[in-house]
Amino acid sequence: MKLNFTDYKITFFLVLSVFFNYSFSQTFDENNLGANRTDLYVKDLLNKNVGVVGNHSSLIFNNGKYIHLIDSLLSLNINVIKVFSPEHGFRGQADAGEKVKDNIDSKTGLSIISLYGTNKKPTKYQLNEIDILIFDIQDVGARFYTYISTLHYVMEAAAENNIKLIVLDRPNPNGHYIDGPVRKKELKSFIGMHPVPIVHGMTIGEYAMMINNEGWLKNSIYCDLRIIKMKNYSRNLIYDTPLKPSPNLPNRKSINLYPSLCLFEGTNVSIGRGTNQQFQVIGNPLWTNYNYTFIPKSMPGAKFPKHLNTLCYGLDLRDSKRLNKINLEWILEAYKISNEKKSFFLDSFDLLAGNYELKQQIIDGKSENQIRESWSIDLSEFKKIRSKYLLYN
Secondary structure (H helix, E strand, C coil): CCCCHHHCCHHHHHHHHHHCCCCCCCCCCHHHCCCCCHHHHHHHHCCCEEEEEECCCCEEEECCEEEEHHHHHHHCCCEEEEEEECCCCCCCCCCCCCCCCCEECCCCCCEEEECCCCCCCCCCCCCCCCCEEEEECCCCCECCCCHHHHHHHHHHHHHHCCCEEEEECCCCCCCCCCECCCCCHHHCECCECCCCCCECCCCHHHHHHHHHHCCCCHHHCCCCEEEECCCCCCCCCCCCCCCCCCCCCCCHHHHHHHHHHHHHHHECCECCCCCCCCCCEEEECCCCCCCEEECCCCECCECCCCCCCCCEEEEECCCCCCCCCCCCHHHHHHHHHCCCHHHCECCCHHHHHCCCHHHHHHHCCCCHHHHHHHHHHHHHHHHHHHHCCCCCC
């Protein structure tokens, strides 16, 4: 894949916004993004070799248009020497779980190092000659959304190699609530690096502070970390990302439903990968009592979707109300009506849930209230930890 950073023009983003049903935020001024507050961090980059951890979402809003952070830094004569990209790649087009190869930008000659290929943690060799790192990626506030796992490994590598890390803070589209079981120690994985609930209610900057100060890095090593805060941000504001943060989160509705529907990734139920309603529909070929249907097809970002080329029956959730908590009704009902209960759960379900209890509670027919009650103590303890790192109301 050949990259051309200067191709990130506003017309490109407007086309994407219309095509993927995005609208620019009316409730948060894009000029207040951490990335936009260049006067606060550019002076730290002068006469330094800079590495950028970013992807297609690393944008600055300037004079009515979006430009890529790298374009901005280069225009300010900052010596960017290397770029690191997370899951889905620098362009944000690779499938979930698909390995991404290193690359070279044909115009600038910058190396693009994949942190979702041979290694997920930057190596000492890859960090050679870098004086300072910048992290700027749009997160969506769920434990299993792997950009925060990449953040963890970048912080760890920076600490081990005595490199300062600057995180440019961005809004959390699901920052208005906290919910779900807290991940248990024995279920640590790349889709659950930390003992947090499914929905943590923190910005990426706040989350980085928590990782650092709670001693979650290897050997409790400490990262030289600086957060560039947003101006006038409240986590209760509705924020529309200017383009989809990953291939299968095409709009505001999918991002809001994601923490609830991602649990279905660990089942035999499709969540719309291979359609244009990703994370907005659920279905299975055997749910013939439902009228709504869809057929998953191979497409960019979903080359091999669940139930490929098979008619699925299910629910269209695009008109559902905005969620302020994880919806358990859908998965409880899905298991109840399943004709193939022995194959309903896949191996990944416990990793997504973060505990072994949720699967058993669903099998046992526990009510939503009973399940929520089992989370309450751990959730309260997490909220106490979280409160120490909040930068915004």
